[in-house]
Amino acid sequence: MLYLINNIDVLTEGGKDIAFANYTPTWKLHRKIAGKALRQYLAGNHLEKVLHDSMNKCLPLMAKEKGAFNPENYIDLMVFNILNAVCFGESVELDDPEFVNFMKMDKDATEMVGKGFVEDMFPIMYKIWTTNKYRTVIKMFDEIISLVKRKFQEHDKTFNSDNIRDFTDSLILARKEAEQEENEEMLSQLSDTHLRQTILDIFSAGIDTSRITLYFAVRYMAGLPEIQSKVQEEIDRVVGKDRLPGIKDREKLSYTEATLHEAMRLGTAAPVGVPHSTLCDTKVGGYDVPKDTMVMINHWALHHDPNYWKDVEKFDPTRFLDENGKLGMKPESWLPFSAGRRVCLGETVAKPELHLIFATIMQRFKITLPEGTDPELKLGGSGGVTMPATYEVIITDRIKT
Numbered sequence: 001m002l003y004l005i006n007n008i009d010v011l012t013e014g015g016k017d018i019a020f021a022n023y024t025p026t027w028k029l030h031r032k033i034a035g036k037a038l039r040q041y042l043a044g045n046h047l048e049k050v051l052h053d054s055m056n057k058c059l060p061l062m063a064k065e066k067g068a069f070n071p072e073n074y075i076d077l078m079v080f081n082i083l084n085a086v087c088f089g090e091s092v093e094l095d096d097p098e099f100v101n102f103m104k105m106d107k108d109a110t111e112m113v114g115k116g117f118v119e120d121m122f123p124i125m126y127k128i129w130t131t132n133k134y135r136t137v138i139k140m141f142d143e144i145i146s147l148v149k150r151k152f153q154e155h156d157k158t159f160n161s162d163n164i165r166d167f168t169d170s171l172i173l174a175r176k177e178a179e180q181e182e183n184e185e186m187l188s189q190l191s192d193t194h195l196r197q198t199i200l201d202i203f204s205a206g207i208d209t210s211r212i213t214l215y216f217a218v219r220y221m222a223g224l225p226e227i228q229s230k231v232q233e234e235i236d237r238v239v240g241k242d243r244l245p246g247i248k249d250r251e252k253l254s255y256t257e258a259t260l261h262e263a264m265r266l267g268t269a270a271p272v273g274v275p276h277s278t279l280c281d282t283k284v285g286g287y288d289v290p291k292d293t294m295v296m297i298n299h300w301a302l303h304h305d306p307n308y309w310k311d312v313e314k315f316d317p318t319r320f321l322d323e324n325g326k327l328g329m330k331p332e333s334w335l336p337f338s339a340g341r342r343v344c345l346g347e348t349v350a351k352p353e354l355h356l357i358f359a360t361i362m363q364r365f366k367i368t369l370p371e372g373t374d375p376e377l378k379l380g381g382s383g384g385v386t387m388p389a390t391y392e393v394i395i396t397d398r399i400k401t
């Protein structure tokens with residue numbers, strides 16, 4: 001259904017991705033293969049290595065900032081390099097044109113798509129005249145698809161089953177296995193287009209949500225010095241200052257994790273998730289919803305419902321902790337990754353990734369707001385995403401190198 005919206009149809013090359021695809025046997029196959037490829041790739045300490053490489057590149061650059069600055073670029077680079085390494089085994093510099101260009105297109109497209117197109121309300125326009133805005137987005141989508149296509153082809157040419165370098169190789173391996181089994185039906189659903197769409201899903205879904213979550217977390221910490229100090233006390237006690245936090249530290253960093261959970265609650269990066277469509281006539285909350293209706297989960301409302309959260313607007317990490325200060329049961333109304341069959345496929349990557357990036361930033365820098373800035377976070381963003389309004393911070397290096 002969704003890929004009938006024209007711009008999504010272009011981005012997904014006719015609904016061949018996972019996130020926007022209909023619930024069909026093909027979607028099930030892609031989700032299964034992508035999940036397996038991610039698990040294969042994450043086995044061992046791959047993710048920690050990729051994270052540490054990215055942070056080691058970015059933190060010294062950030063440490064050079066004197067005075068007030070917008071941390072977006074650095075956060076973008078941290079997240080981009082992690083997903084770039086997971087998907088393509090590559091890492092770039094802050095001024096790399098591929099990084100700069102991708103982030104610009106990604107942000108512009110997210111904003112434009114979020115605000116919607118006149119063409120979607122008057123579909124006849126697609127046939128007779130399209131707006132400049134629509135043509136700009138389509139051009140960006142073409143460029144993003146070409147980038148992934150090029151990387152996929154390079155991987156396919158140099159593939160070696162004894163050396164699986166990244167997620168892209170894992171997907172190519174899945175196709176080779178189907179070839180060996182002579183499973184024609186499966187192979188028809190594993191075309192180059194399908195595989196590059198799966199890669200694009202992981203790459204772009206991972207970058208956008210993670211970067212926005214971190215914009216929120218850093219901004220909240222800058223405005224909440226007491227909570228920031230508690231996070232730093234915990235990190236200093238558990239990890240110290242001589243090494244970067246690792247995956248194994250996570251279970252001992254309960255307050256840090258709870259702080260991130262609270263940032264994800266108040267600053268829900270994907271406020272209405274991904275639109276879906278009902279497969280049959282159904283009833284939700286007493287309302288009749290006919291088959292083929294577009295439905296969305298309002299994650300923002302779940303996270304801001306005063307019936308479920310005490311002092312709903314207060315930033316309070318302790319709501320996620322038990323009486324021993326350990327991470328307690330996940331509250332029912334906390335659903336940033338959604339739930340059910342379409343639950344975020346990247347949750348197992350995102351949780352340790354966000355935790356380690358956040359813990360590493362907190363370990364390294366004391367973050368404050370420039371004098372005169374209102375500590376209260378103001379919202380920005382539009383349409384499909386929420387984010388803090390553009391802000392500046394001042395950092396003090398807690399670890400002199």
Ligand code: HEM
Binds near residue numbers: 019342347
């Ligand atoms: C802060 C981090 C993240 C948040 C808050 C988040 C949230 C979400 C949400 C709300 C959905 C829609 C679920 C639904 O349709 O009901 C989703 C889907 C998805 N996410 Fe994430 N995500 C995050 C990170 C990631 C990462 C790092 C990856 C990739 C490694 C990823 C890959 C995907 C994919 C492929 C889907 C589509 C799943 C499907 O339709 O079957 N996400 N995510």
